[in-house]
Structure formats: C-alpha cells, structure tokens
Amino acid sequence: MQTFTLPLALLQAGSSLLSLSSVDLAIIALYFVAVLGIGFYLKKYTKTGEDFFLAGREMTAWVAGLSFLAANLGSLELMGWAASAYQYGILAAHWYWIGAIPAMLFLAIVMIPFYYISKTHSVPGYLKLRFGEPARALSAVSFGFMTVLMSGINMFSMALVLKAILGWDMAVSIWVSSITVALYVGLGGLLSAIFNEVLQFVLIWLGALLVSIIGLIEAGGWNGMVNRIHANYPGQDFTHLWRSLGNFTDNPMGIHWVGIVFGLGVAISMGYWTTDFLVVQRVISAKDLRSAKMAPVIGAAFKMCVPFIVILPGLLGLAVLPKGWLVAENAVSAAHPHSYNEVLPIMLARYCGPGLLGLGVTALIAGFMSGMAGNVSAFATVWTYDIYRAVFRKQASDEHYVSVGRWCTILGVLASIGTAYLVMQFKSIMDYVQALFSFFIAPLFATVLLGMLWKRASSAGGFWGLLAGTASSIGLWAWVKADHSALRYVALSPAAKDMAENMFRALWSCIICAGVTVIVSLATKPKPERELVGLVYGCTDVPGEGHLPVYQRPLFWAGIVAAVFVAIQIIFW
Amino acid sequence: MHRPGMISIWFFIGALLLVYGILICGAGIYDLVSPPEHPTIELAGLHAGVWWGALLIVLGAIYTIKFAPGKGK
Numbered sequence: 001m002q003t004f005t006l007p008l009a010l011l012q013a014g015s016s017l018l019s020l021s022s023v024d025l026a027i028i029a030l031y032f033v034a035v036l037g038i039g040f041y042l043k044k045y046t047k048t049g050e051d052f053f054l055a056g057r058e059m060t061a062w063v064a065g066l067s068f069l070a071a072n073l074g075s076l077e078l079m080g081w082a083a084s085a086y087q088y089g090i091l092a093a094h095w096y097w098i099g100a101i102p103a104m105l106f107l108a109i110v111m112i113p114f115y116y117i118s119k120t121h122s123v124p125g126y127l128k129l130r131f132g133e134p135a136r137a138l139s140a141v142s143f144g145f146m147t148v149l150m151s152g153i154n155m156f157s158m159a160l161v162l163k164a165i166l167g168w169d170m171a172v173s174i175w176v177s178s179i180t181v182a183l184y185v186g187l188g189g190l191l192s193a194i195f196n197e198v199l200q201f202v203l204i205w206l207g208a209l210l211v212s213i214i215g216l217i218e219a220g221g222w223n224g225m226v227n228r229i230h231a232n233y234p235g236q237d238f239t240h241l242w243r244s245l246g247n248f249t250d251n252p253m254g255i256h257w258v259g260i261v262f263g264l265g266v267a268i269s270m271g272y273w274t275t276d277f278l279v280v281q282r283v284i285s286a287k288d289l290r291s292a293k294m295a296p297v298i299g300a301a302f303k304m305c306v307p308f309i310v311i312l313p314g315l316l317g318l319a320v321l322p323k324g325w326l327v328a329e330n331a332v333s334a335a336h337p338h339s340y341n342e343v344l345p346i347m348l349a350r351y352c353g354p355g356l357l358g359l360g361v362t363a364l365i366a367g368f369m370s371g372m373a374g375n376v377s378a379f380a381t382v383w384t385y386d387i388y389r390a391v392f393r394k395q396a397s398d399e400h401y402v403s404v405g406r407w408c409t410i411l412g413v414l415a416s417i418g419t420a421y422l423v424m425q426f427k428s429i430m431d432y433v434q435a436l437f438s439f440f441i442a443p444l445f446a447t448v449l450l451g452m453l454w455k456r457a458s459s460a461g462g463f464w465g466l467l468a469g470t471a472s473s474i475g476l477w478a479w480v481k482a483d484h485s486a487l488r489y490v491a492l493s494p495a496a497k498d499m500a501e502n503m504f505r506a507l508w509s510c511i512i513c514a515g516v517t518v519i520v521s522l523a524t525k526p527k528p529e530r531e532l533v534g535l536v537y538g539c540t541d542v543p544g545e546g547h548l549p550v551y552q553r554p555l556f557w558a559g560i561v562a563a564v565f566v567a568i569q570i571i572f573w
Numbered sequence: 574m575h576r577p578g579m580i581s582i583w584f585f586i587g588a589l590l591l592v593y594g595i596l597i598c599g600a601g602i603y604d605l606v607s608p609p610e611h612p613t614i615e616l617a618g619l620h621a622g623v624w625w626g627a628l629l630i631v632l633g634a635i636y637t638i639k640f641a642p643g644k645g646k
Binding site: 026041210349359 | 579589597604615619622
C-alpha cells in the first residue's frame with residue numbers, strides 16, 4: 001500500500017537538497033556492485049521453474065519473512081508515510097499497525113496452509129484450482145496490468161526523488177536502476193530478488209534508524225518530542241492514535257474509526273497482505289509449511305517496528321523544525337520552498353554527515369529497487385504461469401517456461417520504463433493509480449477467503465463475485481468523481497476526505513463481492529468435495545503442530561505479536 | 574536456504590556492512606580529528622559516524638565470520 005502524493009510536490013523543488021561526498025558515492029556504488037554480484041552468483045542455482053519462480057521453495061522462515069516485508073517497504077513508502085506523519089501525526093501509523101498486523105497474522109494462521117498445500121505458483125493459480133479458468137484470467141490480467149503500472153510509477157517516482165534530493169538526471173536514474181533490477185532478477189529469478197530484498201531490508205534499517213535515534217536525542221526523548229509538538233502546534237493532537245477518530249471533523253485526516261477499522265483494517269489491509277501476489281509469493285517460497293506460517297509472523301513483528309524509522313522522523317520534524325517551515329504541496333513557493341514530502345531527506349541531511357548520508361541515500365535507493373524487483377518477479381510468474389501457459393502454450397518443457405520467465409522479467413522492466421515515461425508526460429495518471437489498485441485488491445480478498453473457508457462457494461459464484469466487486473468499486477469511484485455529493489453515501493459523510501473515501505469504497509466492494517459470491521453460489525452447482533481437497537477448510541488435512549514445543553509453533557508467536565500490537569494501541573491511544 | 578556450496582545471504586550482508594562500517598567509521602574519525610569549521614549537521618559533536626560505523630564493523634565482522642563460505646550450515 002503506497003502513497004503517490006510525493007513526486008508531484010517534488011517536481012517543484014528547484015535545487016537538490018543533499019550534496020554527497022566521495023565516501024557517500026563510494027557507498028552507493030558498492031551497493032550496486034553487491035546487488036549485481038548476487039544476481040550473477042545466483043544464476044547457476046536457478047535452473048528449474050521452481051528455482052526461478054519460487055526460489056526452489058527452500059527459503060527459511062527468516063529469509064521469507066524479511067523478504068515478504070521488504071517487497072512492500074519501498075522508498076515511496078518510507079518518504080510518503082514520513083510526510084504523512086508530518087501532516088497527520090501518529091495517525092499515519094495506523095497503516096503500519098491495524099492496517100497490516102492483523103492481516104499478516106491472519107495470512108499466517110488461516111490462509112497460508114491452503115496456498116502452501118495446494119502447491120500453487122501464484123494467487124491467480126489458486127483461483128484457477130478453486131474457481132476455474134475465468135476467475136484466474138480476470139485476476140491474472142488485472143494483476144499483470146497493475147503490477148507493471150505500479151512498477152513504472154515507482155520507477156518514475158524514484159527518478160524524481162533522486163533528481164530532487166541529489167540533482168541526478170531522471171533518465172539516467174530510470175535506466176541505471178531498471179537495468180540493474182532486470183539483470184539481477186532476470187539472472188537469478190525470485191531467488192535473487194529475495195536475497196537482494198533481505199540485503200535491502202538490512203540497509204533500509206541501518207540507513208534510516210540513525211535519523212530517529214539522533215532526532216530523539218535532540219528532542220529530549222519521546223516526552224521531550226511530544227512537549228515540543230504541543231508547544232509548536234497548540235490545540236492540535238498529533239500524538240494519539242484513536243482519541244480523535246470519533247468524528248470525521250475532529251482529525252486532520254477527515255476519517256472515522258469505522259473507516260480505519262473496517263475499511264483499512266479489514267478490506268484494504270486483508271486484501272493487500274493476503275492476496276496481493278507480490279507479497280504472497282515470498283511466503284509460498286518457504287521450505288515447509290511451518291516456515292511459510294512463521295514468515296508472515298516474523299514480517300509482522302518487524303512491520304510493527306517500521307514506524308520507528310518512518311513515522312518517528314515525521315513526528316520529529318514537527319518537533320524540531322521551525323513551525324510552518326514545511327508546507328502543503330500546493331503552497332510551495334520561494335518563501336516556503338519545501339513541502340511535507342521532503343521531511344525524510346531533510347531530516348537525513350540534518351543529522352547525517354559524510355558516509356552516513358551515503359548510507360541513508362542507499363537505503364532510499366534500496367527501497368525503490370526492492371519494490372521494483374518485487375513487482376517484476378511477481379509479474380514474470382503470473383504472466384508465465386497464468387497467462388502464457390494457460391492461453392498460449394499449455395504443454396512445454398520446464399526449461400522453456402524458465403526462459404519465458406527471464407524474457408518476461410526484461411519485458412516487465414521495459415514496460416515499466418515505458419510507463420515511467422508515460423507518467424512523465426501525463427502526471428495525472430498518478431492520481432488514478434491508487435484508486436485503480438484498490439479496485440482489484442479489496443474484492444479479491446473476499447473471493448479468496450470465501451473460496452478457502454466455504455465449501456459451498458461455486459466456480460460461478462467466485463467469478464461473478466469478483467467481477468461484481470471490481471465493477472462496484474469502479475462504479476463508486478466514478479460516481480464520486482461525477483458528483484462529489486455522492487460522498488455522503490459512499491463514505492457515509494460529506495466531510496470525508498480522500499483517505500476515508502478509499503477506505504469505505506474498499507469496504508463496499510468487499511461486501512458486494514462477498515454478497516454476490518454467496519447468492520450466485522447458492523443458485524449454482526458447487527464443486528464436488530473430492531475436487532476441493534487441499535483448497536478448502538473441511539476438505540483438507542492441515543498438518544497439526546502438536547508435536548512441536550510451544551515456542552516453535554507459529555500460533556504461539558502470532559499470539560505474542562498480537563499481544564504487543566494491542567499493547568501499542570493502548571499505549572498510544 | 575542452504576544448497577551444497579551456496580554462500581549464505583548473511584555472508585554477503587556481513588561483508589557489505591563490514592566495508593560500509595570501515596568507510597563510515599573512517600570518515601567519522603577524519604571529521605573527529607579535523608572537524609569542519611562550520612558543521613553542516615545538527616549534533617555534530619555526537620560524532621555519529623564513528624560509533625555507527627563501529628557498530629557496522631562489529632555486525633559485519635560477526636556475520637562475515639559466522640557465515641563464511643566453507644563453514645557449513
């Protein structure tokens with residue numbers, strides 16, 4: 001789940017924010033050498049389809065878990081949510097906590113057994129097994145389209161950020177990063193993508209963590225920071241998670257707790273973390289079922305900590321930067337040259353000297369590349385298995401599909417570059433992509449969940465439910481675009497803002513998808529139970545974990561993570 | 574994952590952190606020995622580069638040694 005408000009503001013930045021020393025440049029150059037070296041090294045271990053598309057299904061829980069999280073932790077995520085924290089305060093942390101943790105734990109405990117036991121290569125592949133070819137085709141085509149679009153926009157955004165903060169040429173940034181990603185994913189497939197994602201995850205943390213540590217020292221610890229924020233912005237609440245969510249008009253996001261809990265916490269978050277193949281692919285590459293279940297739990301534990309390197313720098317900006325120094329995107333001027341969106345690089349420049357600055361910029365580049373590689377590797381898998389093999393060539397050798405996967409990787413990168421240039425010409429595309437993304441994700445969750453938990457769900461029910469959910473989401477979006485007063489029906493309040501509209505639209509599409517799936521299923525013939533073995537609860541023997549010591553059971557660790565999650569909500573209530 | 578002969582990802586990470594640590598700690602020590610007349614960063618007196626670089630060296634060395642090729646699993 002990413003924000004796309006960032007680059008448009010950066011377009012207005014006239015000069016670069018940071019200047020790098022030779023040590024910084026050496027650190028960045030070494031990073032490129034390392035990721036390419038890993039790609040070349042792993043090529044010899046990537047021979048079969050399982051190797052290339054699912055990393056041989058040999059990942060440990062730790063590697064799969066960190067990669068699961070890193071594929072989501074792009075730089076737009078880092079910079080966009082730091083900016084949101086500066087704008088909205090700690091409310092932005094909802095996207096890391098209720099907007100992620102319950103869904104990740106749900107994936108681990110409830111859904112992973114079916115993805116894993118069915119031995120599917122992809123989420124559309126699961127839909128094919130459960131609901132048949134039409135549901136797979138709809139899901140695969142929409143996923144492939146969205147993935148390339150997202151990858152291209154990420155690429156464009158990265159180039160824009162590097163131009164704004166470092167003064168680098170956009171075309172050079174796009175081509176250098178794209179060729180690097182194409183090489184290391186094309187050579188080593190998912191194996192290489194995952195290895196590099198783990199490396200990138202470590203670099204992101206080590207590069208960004210220092211900003212929060214030194215910032216807290218400057219602000220006088222957490223309490224000092226809160227006091228400074230209150231002094232800078234009297235009467236405004238930037239440091240509580242839930243208190244101001246009782247009314248749309250009581251908080252700067254213009255959102256209600258119903259939207260946060262059900263729209264974000266259920267529809268969008270569950271949809272993204274449990275059915276977006278970009279992240280699910282990392283988990284089903286695990287070496288066994290226990291590792292596959294542990295991977296999202298490990299990911300959730302780290303995800304809970306990400307606000308420390310993303311949200312906290314934004315809050316520190318509120319505390320230590322002069323009041324009103326950063327302004328909204330549309331208020332940037334000669335007197336106020338910097339927008340909220342630049343808060344992270346500004347904090348980086350505030351605390352990081354030679355070497356550390358290079359590490360921080362490397363963290364941003366690593367974030368961009370991990371997101372891009374995630375998109376490209378997922379695209380290659382879905383295109384090869386769910387479109388090419390299903391439509392164009394059903395019977396071919398494993399070697400042939402690996403070759404197609406490599407070409408798809410290059411094709412995916414080229415299509416992403418094309419999208420990046422398209423966005424350069426038509427920047428309004430970015431306004432629509434966030435909405436486009438939500439069209440497909442929220443209803444997909446209802447389809448997959450009903451497929452896994454309800455034996456009676458029929459093939460026709462799955463397909464028509466998914467189609468109706470997607471169509472209703474598009475319809476609601478178009479309705480509000482055409483008539484803004486429709487917001488009172490879609491988001492339950494005319495005071496709702498964009499975020500709230502997204503949350504409620506996702507919720508409606510999820511409900512409509514589930515409703516249509518149930519109605520059509522009840523009116524049509526279900527699949528025989530023998531065809532549901534390994535796909536649905538009640539028809540599948542999920543291996544128990546009773547023989548394992550308690551501390552080795554995923555459920556135990558999921559319980560620990562859930563308890564910490566609840567404690568955090570209470571602490572920051 | 575561990576395939577026969579495959580170098581662990583943690584070794585690559587350790588090696589990169591070790592080199593980064595040396596570069597960052599070196600730059601920090603240089604700043605400590607000959608501080609700039611007008612520091613461009615806040616809290617420059619903390620010399621974050623020195624201790625953060627040292628931390629990277631320690632982490633990098635541990636991972637490089639523990640997961641060095643040929644040490645088995």
